[in-house]
Amino acid sequence: MTTANTTGTAMLAEGLRAEATIDLAALRGNIASLRERVPSAALMAVVKADAYGHGALPCALEALAAGVRWLGATTPEEALALRAAGIAPEQARVLCWLWTPGGPWAQALRADIDVSISGQWALDELLDAVRATGIPARVHLKADTGLGRNGCQPHDWPDLVDAALRAQAAGQLEVVGLWSHFAAADEPGHPSIRAQQEAFAAALAYAERAGVRPEVRHLANSPATLLLPQTHYDLVRTGLSMYGLSPVPEVASPADFGLRPVMSLSARLALVKQVPGGHGVSYGHQYTTPGDTTLGLVPVGYADGIPRHASGTGPVQIGGKWRTVAGRVAMDQFVVDLGGDMPEVGEEVLLFGNGERGEPMAEDWARACGTISYEIVTRLGSRVPRRYVGGSGALG
Structure with a gap:
């Protein structure tokens, strides 16, 4: 990795076969444009997959410099690497959302990483790690509102919420987030969009009636951030758009959204x-x-x-x-x-x-x-x- 404090599209450095130039000024500009679109919600910089190929640590640090206080990672290893690189909890919350049995739960707790939970097996493993370390967890409960991937199905949601609240009452965790993910927010007018909004509202309503008082509710990915302001809630998760690419190229170009490819x-x-x-x-x-x-x-x-x-x-x-x-x-x-x-x-x-x-x-x-x-x-x-x-x- 090499760095240079210049702006604009750089020419290929001398002697190199090939090179990807990452314009961090464009990244900061994209963050500013996105924040203008969501004045009432916080912004999560999604830096999974090595920041979509752009470099997780450099992009995370620039996002923090631009005022972002949430970082998103898919795997525990990605999240732990951000902490190991020196990004402290007081600088940013880091959410990790894809866990498998036997994952590094204890390491995540010691690193003060927010953990997404989609099912009872994951909650059980997390609580084992809480008891082993003595460190309470920060938990985001994920509802499957129609994407059909990760997330808790509606018929299991009450049991998961109730189990999490019992653990919270015992001082083992705090439910700090409730969230879900769209299947087709990049297809304006797709019938699943409204259906998922209604399912998420129902999941929120049950959890809040049961006593959950989340710090953040989040549903919007990049296309929803740009096209569906009613889904912004408390936090939006911006990945592709932060890197200056349009998640809805059939609808609008990056420039139409005030974005610049990085x-x-x-x-x-x-x-x-x-x-x-x-x-x-x-x-x-x-x-x-x-x-x-x-x-x-x-x-x-x-x-x-x-x-x-x-x-x-x-x-x-x-x-x-x-x-x-x-x-x-x-x-x-x-x-x-x-x-x-x-x-x-x-x-x-x-x-x-x-x-x-x-x-x-x-x-x-x-x-x-x-x-x-x-x-x-x-x-x-x-x-x-x-x-x-x-x-x-x-x-x-």
Whole structure:
């Protein structure tokens, strides 16, 4: 990881095969835009999956510098890593929501991590850890309001709430949160949205009648934060939108929401050569040159996170012109047909960025691959170094 206190989209550093530039000033700007949309609720910076490929610790520290006081992590290991890196409880609450039997409950308690509970088995294991450590837990009870993944089903909700309240009365835990997650908030008008809102309201009503007085109620993810103000409650969980990508690209672009993509990905041409017409390109010869042309070799592949599904479709910008992946993406490299142009070896190839130089954006890659921009940025591998620009100084 390298850092630089500059702003804007950075050029690829000298001597590197490829690099992802992370614009921390854009991250802070996105947080400011999102907070304007939710003036009555707190904002959770979701830094799971290495902050969607952007780097969990740098992004968490910038979020804290921007005034955020909640961090979200999926796995206990992610949450514990944030604490181990020095993010103290007085700086931010850290919520971890995906547990499996035998998980590091005791370590989480010692690290003062908020724990999500979706079923009785998890509550039982947590309470065993509470008794072993003598440390009361901070618990968020999760209701399954229709997503069908994690969360407690409505018919089991009363028993889970009542069991948690008994443990609270015994001083073993505090129920600090009640929450759920949308299935289709990124599809405006989907019938599940209203159904889940009603189910969440019913879950809240039961818990509050039973005596739960939560610190935070939270339902809204990024699309709900942007499109469904009635779901904001006390806390919104912003992931993709914080990194400047639109969770609803069919509805609005990042700029429409006042957001700016944080990550740019670039590489250097490793080879430029002239070939005749009818020349096969890459494995399987799925692409054959239509005539005399030039080929450029881009030294990144699916081992770096470039989707193999981008074969024949992925867009890049070289010398101000858009080009398309020619043939199959290989493990370490792919080829573009330069149409007779002869750029210098070493010239920058912009795979995606914020669009300010006319380059493709992550959403363009998502469309080319038949996927979502979440996958494009999160799959970027560790072989691609991250360079941080525009920092506030929080990284040191």
